[in-house]
Amino acid sequence: MDPRRASRTVSDPKIRQVGFFAPPPDRSFSGPPDPISTSTPNPAAATTTAAAANTSSPPPISDLSPSGNSLSPVMIPPPRHSSDTTHRPVPFPPVSPLRRDTLSLTVGSYNNNNNNIISSSPTASFYDESKGITVKVSPTPAASSFPGGGFDLTAVKASSVPASGLTTVSVVKTLPPGFTETIVEKVGGSVEMQNDLPANSKPLKERTSKAERRALQEAQRAAKAAAKAEGSKLSATTSGAVASANAKPTKATKPSSQKNDSATVASSEKKGGDRPPEKDRKKDAPHPRMQYDDKSRVEKAKRRAVVKQTEARNRVELFRHLPQYEHGTQLPDLESKFFQLDPVHPVVYKVGLQYISGDISGGNARCIAMLQAFQEAIKDYSTPDEKTLTRDLTAKINSYVSFLNECRPLSISMGNAIRFLKNRIAKLPLTLSESEAKAFLQSDIEQFISEKIILADKVIVKHAVTKIRDGDVLLTHGSSSAVEMILLHAHELGKQFRVVIVDSRPKLEGQLLLRRLVGKGLSCTYANINAVSYIMHEVTRVFLGASSVLSNGTVYSRVGTACVAMVAHEFRVPVLVCCEAYKFHERVQLDSICSNELGDPDAISKVPGREDINYLDGCTNSENLQLLNLISYLDCYWQL
């Protein structure tokens, strides 16, 4: 998404340029039709005009110009800008140009969420920070039921525009934070898919001379080439507020966050700038995730890594694109470094260690643990001098995220939560003091957890227990928190049913679920996944949990889930998948090879509790023999 957005931001202003050239500030309120209609006929001219417009903007804008092409309408027309700046309330500090940049970037793109932050920062320090950082554009998550950038943009927009999806940016309008909040509230509790931005959110731009525009464009390109940064959610409240929040700090570790779609834009922006406008209209493919067989990237990632990982000696060739590390080397190493890792907050560190050791597992649990750790970290955070809270805090969060990713690759739910958090940070109005902002963020996180996870689970349970009848035999695979809640609730309601738990190696999570269910008094049967054909005869319903649901309905879940679903399909048993909406993602994936998580191969060779099975002891290093431990989030299956 981001490259596309970026390109759009580059091109659209040019396109929109035409429409924006209407001088009066009222124009900004006129809404989408004008810019859109006027923009289409003359894309080519528009691009140059946009550039020129940028260059010709007055000093506040010229500050912006290096930052980025995609400056949207907000930045462009000089007189408007001057008038805007004068009209603008306090929230438009000098940093506002940045906001505009980002706004402009996001405008016109499908960028509903986040990540499209242009690293456009006029400050030198920013450039230095961002130099040399690769930016990865990540596809935006499909449904963080958190309203995406689209909403933000609409919030920015004139109040006349319905919140549903207009993304034209009106330069002048600055909505109070409250407005955005209400939008958020509305959609907060619902299971919602990514709002779709209209393809053309065209900011209004003033016309400038062609030469000026071209000059501006060149300057922007140069600036963009120098600066690459990670995008964050575009704030909608005010262009100024947005800009400051969105000015992305340097990414400490790119690969991990890249891998988790937390990245973005700059490279794509650069690309976008060079492409002709027609091409920009097309959707650009999201930047591919980090592939670990790309040597240069891996080297870069290693240099920035906090956790030292030694690569597994016996790597399965099919999975070269995934990280395969020796397990067991991280934990003691990290433990010894506990007191030396300044950048990482102790709570985050603790959570990371819990991930490595497997104490916390499961999409919801990991997400909640991470968010609560971030709450603690935010509580203890204090802005260093000469840095803005939003930028610095986002940088810190990025570093935490990359650390956690090194401990264990992020799950999709965590990725969505991180995106939400960054968006919130970006949307912080600049009027808030530090303590207020921190409290604000903490309550946001609290709200996210209670709404998107806890409340969502309650709704799921309430709905799913209606599917359970007396006399049912329910089958479940592994240990899913949602399914567990459903079963327990149904049992409390007094329904008579039996549960069959199918477990798979090597994690054997079903045993934990078994304990909990038997403890609560449910009558259970336990079997290995191999016996699923045997046991499916007596099963009436299958309940499965999911780590994520992808854009075409593919369910991404623990390895073995697809086998269970397939056998259930063969026996004509209904399969119900329970997944909270915040785990939805717009990624596409055909099979389990493209993206997966590889676990410790030793877990396969050692069979716990069965000392007689020791054939593979010491075999992990033989040259012909490899052990492949596909663990979490491995199976995806689609409509059978």
Added chain:
Amino acid sequence: MSELAVGNIVRRVLHIIREEDHSNTRDAVEGFRLSVGGDNDYIVEQDHLNLSVAAQSSLCRPSLHALLERSPDSATTYFTATTEDDSEEKRKSLDPNARSLEFRRKVISAVNDLIEDINTCHLVIAELAVEHIHHNEVILTFGRSRTVKEFLCAAKEKKRSFGLFVAEGAPKYQGHLLAKELAARGLQTTVITDSAVFAMISRVNMVIVGVHAVMANGGVIGPVGLNMVALAARKHAVPFVVVTGTHKLCPLYPNNPEVSLNEMRSPSEVLSFEEFSDCMDYRIGTGAPQLHVGNPSFDYVPPELVSLFITDIGGYYPSYMYRLIADYYSSDDLVIQQKPAS
């Protein structure tokens, strides 16, 4: 009712005996026909033989070989013999012993052939490996089968380079052992868990497995979890090849095979006793047992899921397997009844 091969071999031996008997009578009938009108001493015995031959031919469908070998005339001569001639009595007294000795000798040699066949079926099957495994293929196997091992090694001998995924086959984990053996022989092996079969099968060219028994309809009884692999293979259109010796071919049709042809093993292989007792601790006071653990040994795979059988007599499709039964078994042996002691 788990070791079907035992019953198979018993039936095979019975069939051998019957076959020998049949061929003896056929020879005798031939001899009789040639000397028709001559000695009548043989008649009495011939009558018996004729009757038995006639009975056999009327009761059981002759196998293909018998049909091919039998000449059309012999059938017409059965009832034309007349009984006379006492001069044959003398010879009768000598010949039965010799004949029965001869008969037994033949049966014993046939049984020895059978033993030899069973012992060397791997090699014969392995010779067919080159036809089916080619360069740069990826093969998936499940659990451990000696036939499969020899099959793969034969292909390796012929310098076909291929990759191999071995699904471990819980709860016996025989896959581990197979992988170790194959890796020692130089094959590139990767061990995967059974749950990962669906994930990996999209990258696999062929699934080759060994089974416990082959039923008359072409279905197979294999290690538990094989049905899951077969379903995944069908879904991804991957050929599911079963390598088996003919001694595993069982003349029975499966009826509710998950229950009737299955064997339940100790649940501790699935859920350790410690874990089990921990779970049971929770239910103190509630009374009724709430925890069942199932550990079946075998899985039934219906014939629709099997693409090919590779046996020591060649490759066959599941729809053809019932014809092989006639070659190896006699129909009156299908249900081995115990005669009441009287």
